[in-house]
Amino acid sequence: MLNLFLDIDPPTIFNAHNNFQTLTTYIIGALLAGFGILFALLKAPPQTRRGIVFFVTFISGFFYVLLFIWPSPINRSKGDAPINGFDNVGFWLADAQPVVSTMTQIIGGFLIGLGIFSLMRIHLKRIVKGGGDAPFSFTLVLSMILMIIFGFWDFHQRQQPGAGPLLDNQANWGFVNYAKDYLFDGMLQEMEAAMFSIIAFYILSAAYRAFRVRSIEATILLTTALIVILSLMSVVEYQWGEMVNSVAGGNKNSFVQNFTLTNVAGWIRASVQQPSIRGIDFGVGIGLLAMSLRIWLSLERAGE
Amino acid sequence: MKYELWKTGSSVLATFGLYSVLYRENKFYRFFEHIFLGLAAGWTLVVIWVEIEKDQWWGKMLGANNDAGTSMVQSGYWLYAFLVPIGVMGYFVFSKKHNWISKIPIGIVLGLYAGQQFQAWLQRYGPQISTSLKPILPTTFTSITVPDNPVPGEVYFTQALTNAISLFTLLSVVAYFLFSFNENNKLLNRLSTSGRWLLMIGFGAIFGTTVTMRFTLLIDRMHFVWIDFVRDMLLRR
Amino acid sequence: MSIGEKLQSLPKWILFLCLIVTASVLQFFNIPLPNKPQDPAIDYYAFAMSIPPGSTVLVSSDWTNSTHGESGPQFDALMRILMRRNIKFAVYTTADGQAPQVAKDEIRRLNEQRVKDGERPYRPFEDYVMVGYFPSAEGENLAMSINLRSAFAGKKDFPEGAKEPVDIWQSPVLKDIKDISDVKALFLISASNTDQIIIERLAAKVPLVYAVTGISAPQNFNYYSSGQLKGLVGGLKGIYDLEYLMTSGVNHPGADGKIAVASTRVPGDVPPLPGRNQGLGTAYFPTLHAALALMILAIIIGNVGMFMARKAQGASK
Amino acid sequence: MQYLDTGWFGMLLTLIMVSFIFTNIMRAHSSHRKGSSLFIRRIAGLNAIDEAVGRATEMGRPVLMVPGLSDTTINAKSLQALNIFSYVARTAAKFSNPILVCCYNASVYTVAQEMIREVYQQEGLGDRFDPDSIQYVSDRQFAFAAGVSGMILRERAAATFFMGEFYAESLIFAETANSVGAIQVASSTEFNQTPFFIAACDYVLIGDEFYAASAYLTRAPVLVGSLVGQDWCKVALMLLVLFGALDVTAEVQLQTTRGRKDGKEVDVPIHRKRPADSISMRMLNPDPDTEVVKAVKREKLPPDQISIPSPGGGGN
Structure with a gap:
C-alpha cells in the first residue's frame, strides 16, 4: 500500500530506475510543486500561520507516536506479506522508520548555509572594515576555503572505483591528498586533541579554587572526590591495601578487607553515585517528556 | 619523512598556540583559534555533504547509492526532492516580512524529535526502574557479609543494607527535585536535604573519575610533544 | 597580604x-610502581589468553585520536595479545568515520615494531580484516546479532599488495564464520556510547570484553559484576594492570619462583606473554x-x- | 509485538505520565482563568539571573549565552535553553545591554535569531536588535570551545549563561569566564558535567531545575501546570520504585517450584524465588512466549515486491 520509500524493484509510482528520464521528470516536478507550495505560503494570511506551523509539527511528531503505540508486526522476516490491513500499517510504519529518521539530519544539513552565512557576514565585515582583527578574520576565511577545496577534492579522488584503499597508502598520494592530510590530520584533529587536553589545566585551577572545606556540601564533594582519586593511584591503593590486610591479620575473609580504597570507592559508586544519578535522571527524563509533549502540541510558544 | 616533520611540527606549534590562552588571550592564540574555526567550518561542509546529504538524500533521490562494484540497480525516489524547498524555507529567517516561514523546517525537526521522546522515555527509564528494584531485607543470617561461596539466590545482610541505601538515595534525590510541594513539609524537607548531600557524594565520585581521564589526555599530549616529536623526530633525525 | x-x-x-x-x-x-591488578583486568587477560589460537574474534574499535591517551594503549595491548597468540580478528566500528583509519595506522605501527623485534608481521586479509565503518550503531549492532553475514555484506578489504579489493568473506579470517556465535569474542575499545548499544544488542550472542575510558568504567563495572562482560579494562589504571599482567601472568611463578599476581578468580596458571609488553600505559x-x-x-x-x-x-x- | 506478555505495562506507564502532565496543564489553565495560580517553590539559581544581567549593565559589558551542544540539529534541550535565554535577553534589552549568543549549529542559530528578534520586537526595541549578536561558531565540539573562549576573553563578558547539553567543554567555558571575572549561571543536562559547573560557576541549576526554570521565570500557566504535572510523575515513579522494591523484598523470602522459560511457566526444582520472578519485575520486563510469537504465520510476497536490502543493515 503505502510503499513511498520502500526499496522495491521494479519501480512503483514513487520511484524510478536511476538514469531514467521519468525519474528526472518526476524530480523536477516535485521541485516545482514544492516551490509552488512555498510561494503559496508567502501569501498565507497572518492568522493561518500559527495553524500551519502547528500542523507541520504535529504531523511530524505523530509518526513516531503512532510507531510507538501501533502494535508492531510479530515474527516478521524478509519478504513476508502482511496478514491484514492492521498488520499492513505496522509494516509500513516499521519500513518508513529508517527513512523518517534521516529526515532530521537531511533538513538540518540543508540549514548549514545559514551558519556559514553568519560566519562570513561577521568576518567579511571585519576584513572590509580593516582594523586589528582583519588579519585574523582573513585567516579564518582562507582556512575555511582551503579546507573545502582539498576536503572535497580528496573525497572525490577516493570515490573513484578502487581508489579508496589505494589512497590509504601514503606512497600513492598526490598533492591534494597531502594537503587534506595536513589540514585535517595535522591541524584540525590535533587542535581538537589539544583543546581536549587543555581541560586538565582548568580542572586543576577549579579544584584549587573551589575545593575548600567551607560548607557541609563542599566538604562532602571534596572528600568523595579525594577517595576516588586516591583509589586510582595504585601506590596509595597498594599501601593502603597492605595496611588493611595487616589489620585483618592476613585473613582473606575478614570484614575489614572491604575497606580497601578500591572497594570503598567501588561501593560509593555502586550504591550512592549510581542511584543519585538515576534520581536526577528520572527528573530530567520527565522534564524532557513534558517539554516534548508541549513542543508536539505547540503549547510551548503559546505560553509567552 | 620531511612531510611528517612538517606536519608534526605544525601540530606541536598549534598545540602550544592554543595552550597560550592559559596565560592570557594573545595574538598567537587568536591566530590559531581562527584557523581552527575556519578549518572546522570547512570540514563541517564536507562532512555534511559526504556523510549526510550524499548518502541519505542525493543518493536515494537519484538511486545512485550502490557501492562501486555491485551491479545492483537501485531506484531513485523523487519524493526526496520535496526536502529542498523545505530546507530553503529556513533561509527566510532574515526576511522581515516572511520570517515565520523558517518555523516550518524547524517545526518538522522539533516535531520528529518530540514524537520520538515518548518511546525513548520508556526505553530509557523502564530498565532503570527495573534495576532499582532490589530486595532490601536479607533472606538469611548465616553470614553477615557475602561469604566466599555464596548460596545462589540468598540475600546477605550487607547486600540488603547496600540495596536499602541505594533505594533511599534514589528516593531522596528525586524528592529534592519536587518543585510544587510546600517548603514547610518537614518530612519532604529532610528527605530533600539528605538528597542534596547524597547528590554531592555522587558528584564527588564523578569528579574523581573524570579527573584521571583528563590528566591522561594531557599526559598523552605531552608525550606527543616531547617524546614523539622532540625526542624521536627532532633529535634522532 | x-x-x-x-x-x-x-x-x-x-x-x-x-x-x-x-x-x-x-x-x-x-619508574616502576607497586601494583595490585584489579579483578576485571585479571579476567580480561585470562579470557583473552584462553581463546584458542587460529580462531576468530571481532574487534569494535570505537575511538579516535582525541582519546588516544586511554584508548590508544588499550588498543595496542589488545593487538599485542591477539597477534602473539595468532588469533585472527576483524575490525569494525560504529562510532566514528575516522576510527578505521586510526586503527589501521595503529596496526601498521605495531607491525613495524614486530618486525623490528623479530616477530612475523601480521598480514592484512590473511590474519586480520578491516570491515570498516557503519554509520548507525544501533542498526548495525542489531543487524549483526541477527545475521552477521548480511550485516557485513558487500564490505571489501585489500589483501597484501593487491590492487583490487576482495570481499571480506573470502578472507581466511571470516571464511568459516556463519553466524555471530561462531565468533569467539567481541573486544570493544570504546570512547563513545557504543558500550551501551553493544551490550543491549549483543550480550546474549557473543562473549563481550570491554576496554573503556575512565569515565565510563564505573557504569560498565555494573555489567561486569553481573556477568555480562567477561572482562573489563577501564581507564589508565586498567591498562596499567593489563600491561602488568602481560609481563607477570596470573598465578604464574616468575624467574625467582614467586607468584607476582595471585588470584582465586582464575583457575590455574595463566602465563605471561613473551616479548615486548609494556606500552604507553606503563609509561x-x-x-x-x-x-x-x-x-x-x-x-x-x-x-x-x-x-x-x-x-x-x-x-x- | 510490544503489547505481548506484560508489554502493556510500559505503555500504560508512559500514558499515565503523559496524562499527568496534560491534566495539570489544563488545571493550571482553568485556575489561571479564575485568577489564581498553582504553587511552585523558589529555586536558588534562578534569582541570580536578574542579578547577573544587572551587574553586566553596571559594568557596560555584554551578557554571553551558550545554549549548549545539540547533535546535528536543534532538540528540546537547546530549545529550552533558548526559552530561558529569551527571558535573559528581554531583561538585557530593557537595560539596553549588549548580548551575545553562541550557537553550536545552524538550526539552533536559526531558532535563536527568530526568538531573540521577537523578544526585542515585543519590547518595542526592534531597531536595537543586532543580528550579529547571535553567532554560529562551529559544530565541532572543541573548535566551538576555542571560539567561545576567545569570545569570552575578547568581549570581556560580565555575565555568562551556559545552559543545555554540555560535555567536556563545560569546564573550559566556566574557567575562562571565571578568569575575566564574569558572573556565571550554568546548567547541564549531562550530569557527568554538573560537578564541574558546581566547582567553577557561581550559580548552578542541577538536573531538571533546568526544565523548571522557564516556568519559574515566566509563570506562564502552561509551563507551571506542566511543572506540577512533572511532580506528579516523579511522585508516581517514587511510589512505583518503593512498592516495587518492597514487593521484590517480600517475594524473595518465598520458595517456589515454578520458573520461566521462553515466556512460559514451567516446573522447576524448588528454589528461592529470584527477584526477576517477582510481580513488579515481571511487569517491567516483558518476556513474550516464543511459541506464540512463532505461531504467527505469514505468507510470502511475490519476489518482485520484496524490498532490496540496503547496505549496512538498518533493521528495526
Missing part, C-alpha cells in the same frame, strides 16, 4: 606551569600519579591558606 591569603590565591599560571612540567618531565623516566601511569598528587597538593594548600587567613582574621578582631 598575609601568607594565608597568598596561599589561597596563587596565580593560575603558577599552577599551570607546575602541571605542564609534571606532565612532561616524568615521561623521560621509567603514563607514574606521570598520572604525579599529576594527581599535584592536584591534591593544590587542594591542601588552598585549604591551609583558608584556615590560616581565617585564624588571622579571628585574631585581628
